[in-house]
Amino acid sequence: MKKISLPTQILVAMLVGLALGVWATLAGGQRWVNHYLMPWGQIFLNLLKLIALPLVLASLVSGVASLRSVHSLSRLGSKTIGLYILTTVLAVSMGLLVSGIVGPGKYLSVEKREALKEKFGGVAGQKAEAAQAQADQSPLQPLVDMVPSNLVQAAGDNTRMLQVIVFAMLLGVALVGVSEEKGMAVRAFFNSFNDVMLRLTEIIMRGAPLGVLGLMAGVVVQIGGDDPAGLADLFRALLMYILCVLTALLLIILVNYSVLLRFFARRFWGRRFFKTLLPAQQLAFTTSSSAATLPATMECVEEGLGIPKKIAGFVLPLGATINMDGTSAYQAVATVFIAQAFGLDLSFSQYLTIILTATLASIGSAAVPGAGMVMLVIVLGSVGLGPEGLALIVAPDRLLDMARTVVNVTGDAVVTAVVAQSEGIHPFEHASNSES
Numbered sequence: 001m002k003k004i005s006l007p008t009q010i011l012v013a014m015l016v017g018l019a020l021g022v023w024a025t026l027a028g029g030q031r032w033v034n035h036y037l038m039p040w041g042q043i044f045l046n047l048l049k050l051i052a053l054p055l056v057l058a059s060l061v062s063g064v065a066s067l068r069s070v071h072s073l074s075r076l077g078s079k080t081i082g083l084y085i086l087t088t089v090l091a092v093s094m095g096l097l098v099s100g101i102v103g104p105g106k107y108l109s110v111e112k113r114e115a116l117k118e119k120f121g122g123v124a125g126q127k128a129e130a131a132q133a134q135a136d137q138s139p140l141q142p143l144v145d146m147v148p149s150n151l152v153q154a155a156g157d158n159t160r161m162l163q164v165i166v167f168a169m170l171l172g173v174a175l176v177g178v179s180e181e182k183g184m185a186v187r188a189f190f191n192s193f194n195d196v197m198l199r200l201t202e203i204i205m206r207g208a209p210l211g212v213l214g215l216m217a218g219v220v221v222q223i224g225g226d227d228p229a230g231l232a233d234l235f236r237a238l239l240m241y242i243l244c245v246l247t248a249l250l251l252i253i254l255v256n257y258s259v260l261l262r263f264f265a266r267r268f269w270g271r272r273f274f275k276t277l278l279p280a281q282q283l284a285f286t287t288s289s290s291a292a293t294l295p296a297t298m299e300c301v302e303e304g305l306g307i308p309k310k311i312a313g314f315v316l317p318l319g320a321t322i323n324m325d326g327t328s329a330y331q332a333v334a335t336v337f338i339a340q341a342f343g344l345d346l347s348f349s350q351y352l353t354i355i356l357t358a359t360l361a362s363i364g365s366a367a368v369p370g371a372g373m374v375m376l377v378i379v380l381g382s383v384g385l386g387p388e389g390l391a392l393i394v395a396p397d398r399l400l401d402m403a404r405t406v407v408n409v410t411g412d413a414v415v416t417a418v419v420a421q422s423e424g425i426h427p428f429e430h431a432s433n434s435e436s
């Protein structure tokens with residue numbers, strides 16, 4: 001019998017969880033859902049949170065350390081990293097713009113938001129007060145807070161993941177700085193640790209159907225509460241959230257990338273460019289993994305766009321690890337949505353914090369399914385929201401993961417084209433399957 005693919009399994013689980021949640025709310029089976037279904041969702045969430053820290057360490061250290069060859073290619077390296085950071089910051093801003101304008105969390109009724117705030121927002125409230133109290137402190141305080149003074153303490157608390165990211169980056173930089181021989185053991189350890197962590201993520205994702213079923217049913221029951229009419233509220237808000245993420249992703253491709261190609265590459269190949277990338281985009285959509293898509297992306301870029309291996313072979317693998325425009329935009333929209341749903345009004349400085357943390361969190365996200373949601377915990381924590389918020393958005397995550405991975409892969413190819421153009425290599429000029 002043909003094996004049902006994971007995305008299909010998850011989709012079916014979502015629908016079953018949804019149906020069970022609606023049934024429980026209407027027929028008074030909330031207790032049953034809370035006692036027998038929700039725990040599976042919680043176990044899945046715990047596992048996701050459990051692997052967040054080792055995933056960050058492994059993927060960042062091995063990613064930064066792989067820049068070793070950049071020594072001779074330092075110009076290429078700085079251009080590439082600069083462009084990757086630029087496209088990510090622009091993508092987060094697009095996510096914030098769309099979610100700020102639409103306000104998906106506000107589609108929940110005031111009562112629902114109050115109830116959610118009471119249920120989940122305790123931490124948010126306390127942190128918001130603390131943030132207020134800190135208003136008099138130096139504007140550089142967030143920078144100070146990013147730097148850990150004790151690694152064990154930083155690693156012992158998921159909300160301090162940013163400190164672990166800083167440590168991982170420093171470790172990666174130091175690894176680049178030592179000789180091949182001296183760094184060999186540590187580099188080999190992190191490369192192998194990274195592979196094992198990717199495998200572990202894959203294994204945990206196998207439990208996603210059951211986890212999603214439990215979470216979906218649980219979330220429907222929790223939000224529906226004793227008031228089934230509240231369900232309509234939740235669905236409307238979730239739908240607006242999904243639309244916001246998809247709109248932001250579409251605008252990144254249509255606006256950000258088009259402007260970037262025209263501005264930096266001084267050319268825009270429009271449909272032809274995106275048509276060339278289509279096979280890679282399709283694979284990204286079905287696998288939800290930029291790492292799994294990498295071979296296809298390289299083929300499209302090298303053969304379709306005619307960009308030589310010496311550029312594509314360096315820019316694309318690095319991009320698959322650190323450049324996740326779709327993921328960062330999604331994290332921005334999700335954070336705004338959860339904050340609004342929990343009744344937290346984000347200040348201007350909190351928006352800036354989201355830009356910084358979503359950029360870093362997307363850099364730290366592994367290129368595998370579901371990684372972006374794991375790293376969302378960091379962005380939520382940075383504005384005082386607890387990881388409980390994930391319960392609100394976990395159900396449609398796989399669908400959004402598929403869409404954001406398409407943008408992640410497209411962004412890598414766009415930056416490769418811009419870098420190639422700046423090195424005097426014109427995309428399409430030497431393409432082996434050039435149309436014209």
Ligand code: ASP
Nearest residue numbers: 289290327367368371372
């Ligand atoms: N699935 C994404 C990727 O591989 C990462 C994520 O956002 O979960 O690019």
